[in-house]
Amino acid sequence: MKFSYFPGCTLKAEAGRSGETAISAAGALGVEVTELDQWQCCGAVYPLARDEIATKLSAVRALIDAKRAGLPLLTLCSACHHVIKRVNRDMAEDSDVRDRVNSYVAPEVPYGGETKVVHFLEMLRDHVGFDSVAKRVTAPLAGQRVAAYYGCMLLRPSSAMGFDDPENPSIMEGLIAAIGAEPVLYPQRNECCGGYLAIENKGAAKRRASEVVRSAAEHGADCIATTCPLCLYNLTENGAAGTMPVYDLTALLANALGLHVEPSSGCAAVCSVCSERNSAHAC
Amino acid sequence: MTKIGVFVCWCGSNIAATVDVDAVSEAIKAAPGVVFATNYQYMCSEGGQAAIRSAVAEHGLTGVVVCSCSPRMHEATFRKAAAGAGVNPYMVEIANIREQCSWIHKDKAEATAKAIALARAAVAKLNLDRPLTAPETPVTKRALVIGGGIAGIQTALDVADAGYEVDVVEKSPTIGGKMAMLDKTFPTLDCAACILTPKMVDAAAHEKITLYTYSEVEKVSGFVGNFTVDIKKRARSVSVDRCTGCGVCSEKCPSKRAKSEFDQGLRERSAIYIPFAQAIPNVPVIDRDTCLKFQTGKCGLCEKVCPSHAVDYSQEDEVITKQYGAIVAATGFKPIGLERFDEYAYSRSPDVVTSLEFERLCNAAGPTKGHLVRPSDGKEPKTVVFVQCVGSREASGIGAMKGKPYCSKICCMYTAKHAMLLREKYPDSEAYVFYIDVRTPGKNFDEFYRRAAEEYGVHYIKGMVGKVCDEGNGRLTVRASDLIENRQLLIDADMVVLAAAVEPDPSARALATLLTASMDTNDFFTEAHPKLRPVESPTAGVFLSGMCQGPKDIPDTVAQAGAAAAKVIGLLSKDRLVGNPCVASCDETLCNGCSACERVCPYGAISYETKTVVDRGAKDERRVASVNEALCQGCGACTVTCPSGAMDLRGFTGRQIMAEVDAICR
Amino acid sequence: MQNVRELMIKKAGEMLSSGEVYGVLAWERGDFACDQTPALFTSPESLSRLAYDEFTAPMLSKYLINEAKKPNEGKKVMVFLKPCDTYNFGHLLSEHKVERDRVYAVGVACSGIFSREKTLLEKCLACKGMEFHHCDEVIGGEGKITWDKLDRFAGVEMIESMTPSERFEFWRGELSRCIRCNACRNVCPVCSCVKCVFDNPGSGVMSKSNADEFEENMFHIIRAFHVAGRCTDCGECSRVCPRNIPLHLLNRKFIKDVNALFGPYQAGASLDDASPLTSYSVNDPEPGYKDKAKGGERVA
């Protein structure tokens, strides 16, 4: 199994190790992942305005690179996945966008959405198989009640993302069960955490994130796990405030596979005041 | 060569005042084939008809042209007159010189010239007419009703009461359909079973009605008046003749884990079961998929305990073939599945139920014996949120549609009913109804809805539920908009009731294919005319009853069932069907076998077969079209789609119309 | 091309030797230079005569109508189809003129067909593409269009831009040359009626010669209408016309209108689609007389 890999800015940031963790976990599962040679920011938000072309270009370049390599394009960050998958769909289905983008990017062969964009979770479920994951687990997280947090961008709009039921998803729960923990279902798992507002309107982001954490706690979760770096940050920073650990699900996976990584959590950066890794603390 | 007589009518002064009738009858004598021409004051009068008779006798006419009023007025009259005089009635053509000429033109010379041209066109057409005989076919005086719900039962009863035999085919083990599952009915709140079960008993007891339950239609051939139908009676594994309905078998059956279809899965049933107490026939059926005897070979308990030795594991499916004159589709509906509507937490929480499940929870014969409680913990609900239009009135956007584009029509009323029932059972409860529109056209309907709001204190909120959160501990948080007050509501609810859209029963699609009856994009049967022939399918002899044609409530269903019955009775009352001879026919020597005509025929009247075609002595094996004249209605769509001209329309042949064109463009 | 020819001979030889097919529809050298002619090969030995090069213009699908019907102990006939011919094959299948299981269809690569004058044929300049449809296998792979493609509808648009009088004069000039040789009809895979209306005394429109000028034109208009929604735009009618009448301009007008009015449609591409004239949508546009811009000829 081979994939091209688009890490994206956040997971590539110096202190952000979850990208590497995920890739080593994939390696342990026999998946060969090659990072794209040169990649630019995916664009961070999908340009909803139909006439925006420039903001789609970098995603298309990544897609073309993957096409050249003849491999599906693996993504991990929810935002990157969302942007690249939707741009890819536009390239496949919207001839207007396709023509204009191709005339900008001018690849040797016009790009028409040929690359398959695969999320890390999707790769685990459909290419590795959760059964095989379970078989490779050496340090199961037995006894842990883990609440999967999907957030918004991973699932919606389902017609574009299309790998799980947008209202009653199961892919993260499948992985949580595979690594030996007990998945906790709670209604806020696919409601937005408000991460996007964390800069603009911290209060609102706090209210949303707290609601998510409260809901998970009420359903008896020991911790929350997510794959989205933005959610990870926001839930830790603005939601849990120390009351509930929030983990990167791929780190939990890596640990279960015996790779011994410190479950990275919260703000990917090191606290500038006390050098503590988890920023959900008072210093 | 046709010997044509032309009769120009004065229509009193209606024609004669503007058209020089003498000039017309004189001029037309020169037209090819015309051997006689005259004019008369009133051609439609007895005198006029007598003139036709005597001219036929005197001149040996084989065709008649009448220049008179519109054929829509008197074509039938003159055809009859011609037939009386010994001329084939289809050798009559009308030139419309009143509506199309004398009444709209003032200049006599102009009008006369046009009248002559119209007469020439009629003569030209008549020259190419061939005598036709209206086809007659006998009628099998028995009707088949497919579907044993209220629609099918009502149609069957009405047809049977008129003295005709009716067979009812029902795929489930009992008749009664969806109505049998309901608790109360709007707008009167009388109990569904109280009004339905007597009709079920009547149908079972009626000497003219035969019920085939647990049966399906497998094959249909033939056409109006003469259908041949194969009905597959699935093996019940219990002898209907011996069984007394005592119920010991179900009681003793050790396999009790199947979900009760009748109770919407809210209760478990045994493998040998009677769907509900008033089922007809009141004979159990063995569900072979869950029966231990059939699955493992062990058990056989029901056979041992049956006091009348009715259990018979060796029973096999049986196909019976019968003849029918008319077929009524009454296949009904089902609520749509809500798998894709999990924003309402339907699959997460047992306390989020569909309206039909709510009916069962209210029903005295239901899984809770009418004690309305939450399925999760058996507690009485205090706050219930009703959501209307779940899956109705949708449109596709960025993705495919989850629901249906139409209004399901019945939800507004039954939701009002449910809210009232709740408030009646638990006066301290709260009922919230979220609506987009409240649609209550119907006798006493709006009054009913207003009663729910005004007398029962049901909270009607214009807005929609966006998310239902199962908070655990039996709490449901409902997040919804209140558009009138422009706010978002969070309601702590004990139950949520979803008014799921209705859709045609899935069996309808296959049946439509068997019947060559057309369907719309939503799989509802199409009617022959949306306004004027609402209970007939475009396929002759096939009629529509109830929800299979479109969403409708019980009063509408019963009305339509009766209307369908009236149409069936009208058909069966005839000994022979006189058809329209002006139908399409295929010249096999010209047919290419391309199927284009088949695709455009709205009546499924064209079929293809491979046969030996003899063309001027040469034999050839070919795929050719054939027209079922009993089904063809004579529209002519096929004739134009056929490039080789193999298809032609009798009475309006290509050559005839071209002859008319030639005549009027002269 | 040489390589493709060898592969064709090899495959045909295998199929004939194994007895899987009773014959192979292909081409052989014709009587004139650059004039490859359809031929049925029934023995492996005869295959040395098989010709395939850039002058091999004729399409073979129409021959299947008769060949695939012959009993031949139920054996199949093998046929070579160029990409554009595969649409014709599809069309014939969809109209039941050919039974699919009596044919072994082999797509052969095409790199454009040249006229005797060594120029690329018009139909190739306006090539629809090199994909193969409905084939059992393909020899030589999908070709590439190496030339500047002509806009298929440019000619139609040019005529549309004329005034009605100019259009009338244009067509008068073109159709006047017709000698009713029927080559256009005989080569057309769609025009494969058992008996043509124009040959049928009972149709009321029979005309076999150029006796009456109206019938001449009626022939071309009706022929175009009869193939409307079915014509695959293979361009054979124009190619074979000895008087060089651009008949494809009639067919392409219908194709252009069908695409514009009822949605894009390529006859023969799919076996399932209902053709534009045997289907409808309740939202179809009204016939164009309301289009004021087109109007009639202005009176000075």
Next chain:
Amino acid sequence: MPVESAFQPKIAAFCCNWCSYAGADLAGSSRLSYPADVKIIRVPCSCRVNPLFILRAFQRGADGVIICGCHPGDCHYTSGNYFARRRAALLFSMLDYLGVESGRTRVEWVSAAEGQKFAATMNDFAKTVASLGKCRRIGDLRCRTSES
């Protein structure tokens, strides 16, 4: 082409039996006049109108051809007028392409209740056709040998 003031165009009107023919009857019984050179040919349905008939009319000297049928959705035979609409859209566009001006061909949906509309349509159509003058017959598309 100069227009003679007295020019009366010949018009062939194909009317379906169920709606438009009845509409014409209503125009008649309402005494609503339209030019005498509009002559009606009754067909069971607009879908019965073969392009052959239309060409034939032009060949025989018609200056305009109109097809009238039930309104879309109201066809007596459910779908006939939908097929007619497609065929007419293509054929009339083709005739225009051949130089028979689009003003000479028309499709109009006239119900049995629309006598007024029927008369108005025929008057308007006749006016349009009259303004186009005599129709060069399609037959003229081919020159006589003597002319060439």
Next chain:
Amino acid sequence: MRVDNDDILRSSGTDVRKCMKCGKCSGACPSFDEMDFPPHIFVSMVERGDAAALLSSKSLWTCMSCFACVERCPRGVEPANVIEAVRASAMSPQGANRMRPEDVPVFLGAAGECLVPQQLLASAFRKYSR
């Protein structure tokens, strides 16, 4: 501020006339309490050509683009796209940027490292400036 309603309709790429005014978008919106004009009113105002009044709305900056409204709309109207289109239009005049490069340092640590996920900054720039 002037705004071309047609531009907004075009760039949103959605057909607001399909809205049947059920209010499901506003029933689903997790940010409803932060908004002055909730999603259904956005759609309604753009539909009747009154987008100008929305340019200064708070909702432009509190919509989280979480697509709950898009996912759940039964009519295939995409309210989030409409909001995004108005937001883009609000930022089109020069100097209308809501976020400037000089706002960034507070999110950086002593060594210039990013204290928030980089994606948050990137997206904020993309959303709040041109």
